[in-house]
Amino acid sequence: MDKRTYAILGTGALGGFYGAKLQKSGLEVHYLLKSDYQQVRENGLIIQSKDGDFTLPQVNAYNDVNKMPQCDVVIISLKTTQNQLLPDLLPPIVKNNGVVLVLQNGMDIEPEIAKIVDNVNIIGGLCFLCSNKVAPGHIHHLDYGQISLGAYASNYQSTGITKQMEEIASDFEKAGISIELLEDLLLARWKKLVWNIPYNGLSVILDGRTDELMTDIHTHQLVESLMREVVVGAKSTGRIIPESFIETMLDYTLKMKPYRTSMKIDFDEKRPLEVEAIFGNPLRKAELAGVNLQQIRCLYQQLKFLDMRNRS
């Protein structure tokens, strides 16, 4: 078979980085851009990376999805706060039996995608990437980069490892991106929320870095209590996260360098926060299963207030 072709919906710190790595490895990649379109069309992409800097002087840049070719794999690397655009963006570029790879935070995005396009294979990806866009078309990759991939099936049934997952893993690994294959996407999404819910939420609400939240005994307890609520939420949907995972996440964070979370960066830049994907969707999912996650709800409502005021 010919090499797979890739489309990148959202060419920012994340989509731009992975797209450039794939293109550098010899694959055909098509990039959708908005504000950076002119710059990138004329000058390509600059990747400054701890794994080695490189430049792609020529890239397939578009500012209109209707001018893009249909691709084998469409990577969604927009922020979830722009997902209302997907009904317009996705259908023109998805191939029949193609793959949609959702590299987004939070929960319950895949079922939304499934409503927009059918006869596709949806794969969720959890990115552990530290990367910033420092200028139009100029991305600074600071650390990490691994992606965990899991296939999506209706109602997040566990799928095991699919052929499409293996094919995409092969492409990414050739491009120098480490990949983990997951048998159960939903479990992985809940596990990522064990970290994201307390730290993203409290960093914005309390204007605190991870180290400050861990040093104070009261916020340390609150972090732990929020983690336990995520575990309760996971259980309400049939996914078991072991007690030891909470300890692991707390230890991991204690040992991290002081860190400003991605939601706090969005907040400081006055960008919309991914409150619905990270807080609202898991809350509603647990609620459907009859479980009320009260402290997460408290953070959700506080964040909705702060997000609204921050952008008004």
Next chain:
Amino acid sequence: MDKRTYAILGTGALGGFYGAKLQKSGLEVHYLLKSDYQQVRENGLIIQSKDGDFTLPQVNAYNDVNKMPQCDVVIISLKTTQNQLLPDLLPPIVKNNGVVLVLQNGMDIEPEIAKIVDNVNIIGGLCFLCSNKVAPGHIHHLDYGQISLGAYASNYQSTGITKQMEEIASDFEKAGISIELLEDLLLARWKKLVWNIPYNGLSVILDGRTDELMTDIHTHQLVESLMREVVVGAKSTGRIIPESFIETMLDYTLKMKPYRTSMKIDFDEKRPLEVEAIFGNPLRKAELAGVNLQQIRCLYQQLKFLDMRNRS
């Protein structure tokens, strides 16, 4: 019997106002002061009030509790954040069989007093007063002033209306202060928390005025949900607050002028917050009864973090 004598522990916006009203009505009042001592000893108290301004050029001012006479009624009008001083301040000035009148916010202060002094009658008072200290010895009374009085008995047993309550009510009413007598102090303390917990807490955490918290649908819901938790807390200690009381408090707040809560004012002035009296004590009281007030706990831990950082 002779007229009752009064001591004021904490001559600020609240203690200074009530003390001056009592003295103006002809009672003997002794004031403990700290930073304002020199000014007040030399120049007395100035009360600027919506009920009529007045000056007391001469007052009994002290900077040392051991120089004060024992009084029939000792009014505690310090902030609860200074209550660690009470074991030194109270015993020298309390009369055997005298009254200690606790004009403080929150819960479970009276049992602390009972541990410090025995053979006294402890009365709790809930003040609905809008008053500021604008300069040393100069108090501006803006609005309200009513006090609800309830006697304390071991474990907050309901006492009905006692002789001491009636005597104090009589003194205050002659001084122009409206008094309500309560049969059940604990119920009244819980009811006041129905307002204080959501608005004091969220005003600090979210930097919001009451009107902002009510306009946003998410914080409006959170306020209501926190009020319901207070009602659950009350119930865990055998006190029933009717559902309609929540509606009343919400309506009352919707109709208020935009208001910066007293805890927010303390926070903005970098003064210690009354987190333990208003949040910590009711939390622990409910916990002892086997009930976990999760959203109130979330606010408690957030406030402890913010209070600590605010003063470091």
